[in-house]
Amino acid sequence: MTTTDPSPARSSSWLPAWQPNDPAFWEAEGKTRAWRTLWVTTFGLTLAFAVWFMVSAIVVRLNDIGFALSKDQLFWLTAMPGLAAGLTRLRHMFLVPTYGSRLTLTVSTLGLLIPAVGWGLAVQNPQTPYWVLLALAFLAGMGGGNFSSFMPSTSLFFPKKMQGTALGIQAGIGNFGVSLVQFLTPWVVGVNLFWFLGSKSENWVFAGKTQQIWLQNASWVYIPWLIAAAALSWWLIRSVPIKANVKEQLAIFGDKHTWIMTSIYMMTFGAFSGLAAAFPLLIKTLYGGFENAPLPLKFAFLGPLIGSTVRVLFGLIADKTGGAVLTTVSAIGMAVCAVLVTFYVTPTGLEQFPMFVATMLGIFFFSGIGNASTFRQMPIIFNPPQSAGVIGWTAAIAAFGPFIVSMLISFTLTAAGNVKPFFFGLAVFCLFNLALNWWFYNRPGAEKPS
Structure with missing residues (x-):
C-alpha cells in the first residue's frame, strides 16, 4: 500500500498525496481534512447503524398491529440484519482501496434507502408475506456492512x-445509531410525520389498550438524513491515494494474530451488536407475560447507549494506557456480568426486572471498553498496510453477532426452555479470549505488547 497518486485520471476524487505520519504535513494540511472527513463519515456511520438495527425496534410491535408471527420468526427477523452485515462487510473490505472513500461511502449510504423505504411500506399491510420481511431485514443489514468501509x-x-x-470516536458515535433507533422509535411512531404522503395509521394493541401509531415512521424517518449524508460524502470527502493489490490484502490471513484478534473482537463487538439486536425481544419474551409488563424499547436503548459512550471515552484512554490491559478488564467484566444475568432470566415477578436490566447493562459497559481497546491494539499489532485490512476483516466477522446471538437465544429457548445456557456460554467464551489476550498481548514478555 502506498500513498502516492495511483492514477492522474482520478485526481478529482483522489488526493495527490497523503502522509499523516509526517508532522509537517499533518499540521499544514492533514489535520483539517482528516477531522472534517471523520465528522462527515461518523454522521453517515451513525445512520448506517440506525438502519441496521431499526428491525430490532420494529419487530417488537409487529404482532401488536395485526401480524401473526411466532417467536422463532421474530428472532429470525432480528437475526437477518446480522447475517447481511457480516456478509457485506467481507465485500466492503476491498472497496475503499479499489474505488476510494468518496465513491464507496456515497454509494453505500444511498443503498440504505432501499430498506428504509421498503420497511415503511411493508408494516402498513399485515398480509405482507414473511419472505418479504426476511428480505427487507437482510437489506437493512447493509447498514452494518458499511462499517468495514468507514x-x-x-x-x-x-x-x-x-x-x-x-477510531474510538467514529465507532463509538456510530454505535449510538443502535441506541438512537431504539430510543427514537417509540416517539416517532406516535406522530403522523408523513401525512403529505397519505400515510395511514395502524391500531396498536398493548396491555389491553388500543391506540393509533404510524410504525412506518420507524424507517421513513431516516430517509432525508440518508440523502443528506450521501450528499456530504460526495461533496466533502476525497480519497486517500492508496494502491493495494489483492495479494497484499489477503496476506493478513496468514498471520495468526488476525485470527486471535477476530476472536477477541467477536467477544466485544459481536456480543455488543448481538445483544443490542436481541435485547428488546428478550425483554418482551422474558418479562412480557406479567401484568403491567415493561415496554421493551423504554429500556433496551440503554444498553447500546452505555456501550457506545464507553467506547468513545475509552478510545481516548486506550491511546494512553495501551489496549491490551483494557481488553483484559473487558473480558473479566463481561464474563462476570454474563453469569450474574442468569439469576434473572427465569423470573417469577417484575421485581427481578431491575436486576436483569442492570446486569445486562454491565455486559454492554464492559463490551464498550473492549470495543475501544481492540481498535487501539490492531494498528499496533499490524503494520499500516495490514491494519486497515484486519480492522475490516474482524469487523466483518463480529457483525455476524446479531445473527449468531439471536439464533443461539432462539435455540436455547426451544431446547432448554430458558436462556441460561446462552449466557453461561458467553461467559466461557469471554474467559477463552481473556487467556488469548493475556498470553499474546498483555503479560510481561508478550509476543505483541499492545
Missing part, C-alpha cells in the same frame, strides 16, 4: 498515534 477509511486519514482516538 472504519478502514478513517484509519488511513490519521497518524498511527491518533488512531485509537479517531
Whole structure:
C-alpha cells in the first residue's frame, strides 16, 4: 500500500498525496481534512447503524398491529440484519482501496434507502408475506456492512498515534445509531410525520389498550438524513491515494494474530451488536407475560447507549494506557456480568426486572471498553498496510453477532426452555479470549505488547 497518486485520471476524487505520519504535513494540511472527513463519515456511520438495527425496534410491535408471527420468526427477523452485515462487510473490505472513500461511502449510504423505504411500506399491510420481511431485514443489514468501509477509511486519514482516538470516536458515535433507533422509535411512531404522503395509521394493541401509531415512521424517518449524508460524502470527502493489490490484502490471513484478534473482537463487538439486536425481544419474551409488563424499547436503548459512550471515552484512554490491559478488564467484566444475568432470566415477578436490566447493562459497559481497546491494539499489532485490512476483516466477522446471538437465544429457548445456557456460554467464551489476550498481548514478555 502506498500513498502516492495511483492514477492522474482520478485526481478529482483522489488526493495527490497523503502522509499523516509526517508532522509537517499533518499540521499544514492533514489535520483539517482528516477531522472534517471523520465528522462527515461518523454522521453517515451513525445512520448506517440506525438502519441496521431499526428491525430490532420494529419487530417488537409487529404482532401488536395485526401480524401473526411466532417467536422463532421474530428472532429470525432480528437475526437477518446480522447475517447481511457480516456478509457485506467481507465485500466492503476491498472497496475503499479499489474505488476510494468518496465513491464507496456515497454509494453505500444511498443503498440504505432501499430498506428504509421498503420497511415503511411493508408494516402498513399485515398480509405482507414473511419472505418479504426476511428480505427487507437482510437489506437493512447493509447498514452494518458499511462499517468495514468507514472504519478502514478513517484509519488511513490519521497518524498511527491518533488512531485509537479517531477510531474510538467514529465507532463509538456510530454505535449510538443502535441506541438512537431504539430510543427514537417509540416517539416517532406516535406522530403522523408523513401525512403529505397519505400515510395511514395502524391500531396498536398493548396491555389491553388500543391506540393509533404510524410504525412506518420507524424507517421513513431516516430517509432525508440518508440523502443528506450521501450528499456530504460526495461533496466533502476525497480519497486517500492508496494502491493495494489483492495479494497484499489477503496476506493478513496468514498471520495468526488476525485470527486471535477476530476472536477477541467477536467477544466485544459481536456480543455488543448481538445483544443490542436481541435485547428488546428478550425483554418482551422474558418479562412480557406479567401484568403491567415493561415496554421493551423504554429500556433496551440503554444498553447500546452505555456501550457506545464507553467506547468513545475509552478510545481516548486506550491511546494512553495501551489496549491490551483494557481488553483484559473487558473480558473479566463481561464474563462476570454474563453469569450474574442468569439469576434473572427465569423470573417469577417484575421485581427481578431491575436486576436483569442492570446486569445486562454491565455486559454492554464492559463490551464498550473492549470495543475501544481492540481498535487501539490492531494498528499496533499490524503494520499500516495490514491494519486497515484486519480492522475490516474482524469487523466483518463480529457483525455476524446479531445473527449468531439471536439464533443461539432462539435455540436455547426451544431446547432448554430458558436462556441460561446462552449466557453461561458467553461467559466461557469471554474467559477463552481473556487467556488469548493475556498470553499474546498483555503479560510481561508478550509476543505483541499492545
